[in-house]
Amino acid sequence: MTTAEPLRITHIGGPTTLIEVGGWRLLTDPTFDAPGRRYAFGWGTSSRKVTGPAIPAADLGPIDAVLLSHDHHGDNLDDTGRALLTGVDTVLTAVSGARRLGGDTQGLRAGQNTRLARSGRPTIEVTATPCRHGPPLSGPIVGDVIGFALRWAGQQHGALWITGDTVLTRRVRDVATRIPIGTVLLHLGGVRFPITGPLRYSMTARRAVQLCAALRPHTAIPVHYEGWQHFQEPRDVIERAFTAAPPSVRDSIHWLSPGETATVTA
Template sequence: MKDVRITHIGGPTVLIEVHGWRLLTDPTFDAPGRRYTFGWGTSSRKLTGPAIAAADLAPIDAVLLTHDHHADNLDDAGRALLATVGTVVTTTSGARRLGAGRGLTPWAGTVLNEPGRPAIEITATPCRHGPPLSHPITGDVIGFALRWESQDHGALWISGDTVLYDGVRQVAGLVEVDLALLHLGGVRFPVTGPLRYTMTATDAVELCRLVRPRTVIPVHYEGWQHFRQGRAAAEQAFAAAPDVRVRWLPLGIGTDVAE
């Protein structure tokens, strides 16, 4: 993918720089140490802070917020940052709760326009943030497929927090993907036992063999107690799948993503 720089800041938080645009995903900038509740008896402690402070990122043109109601995707410092950003794209229920932003349902779209820059088309993709029938508890979540005119090999796709299920498999038939930012971590909570709320690397391999991205960048695998599969375990799973091209980014360092 030409002329794209990705900076992994921590957890799901990524800065995407493309043709003058500065887009931020799921802003999480609180200091480590605090425990957050996620509802229905679930909670987790943040273990590491962001690799870059929010104050050092300005300006941000738009935030792509997969969901607003879990602190590992939007914490207090992230909420404060939203007030400084011109555009927030999120779920329809999230936009209502925030009182602002462009709310999307799966497969709906919007466009970012700015003079002197190429338009970026954003399409929301499906997510299910847990096992079957968990939606009333886990709430609405979306991913994002980003397209702009100079792309040669397809979209930049952000999976969002999701397990592997038929909805996310639809991406394979509807979106040509060049670069995929996949939310991993194999999230589990003691109170719900073996149930998972995000993909493991094994799930990601299965999904990638359907979607066939040219490059995969893992995110959302470190920094929290409830992320149960870290980088080392994920690397082992990806090593058994040489047909999936994985690129691990250093935290806090902008990386040019070339073809």
């Protein structure tokens, strides 16, 4: 019987987390710039960063791979994050992002697989999962985004899934039918911009409850809800939605404030 590997997750801020398992150190969506700057997201949208990272990039230590949902928005990859990529052997992202970043960056389309393999460590199978970073037909405007499902030997509850920036769609919901999920990092925030009115560009708390009801994960960790002006649903809004959810959903939520680390059963 394969021994389960302890899974440690540290929330650094925004969408940025450090994932440690079996000797691997993986980083998601590196955002390490100081607060105060306004970033343009295209088509008249912009946002100001209001909170810096809980852990500076210089204090991270070695990173084996970066899982980058998309490269073209500053709240998922900023200038300090781009500099960090140059010292990482493996960077996985969407196909269009890999073309922009160049070098050895590996591009994946939703449904494609790759592996992280190194002697003395468990091999991690990485599957790119679908995202839609906005309303229907917004793809050409908002650009390509992917999530990541990670599987390795010994997982007791199922894969680790990083949803990436997405609203809830049928394809996103269908991940639960194709991949058993044990732990999910939920990119939330209910992003909106004044120029586009009520349109949402990331998942709301209400939709996250619906997704978790379909997934039935052992552990659900909200990220991507604080630190920026365009995040419209802070922690208290998310907490209310999950408090009102059925027990199987409510009990799965595990909060990590920026800077906190949790060891979860994968």
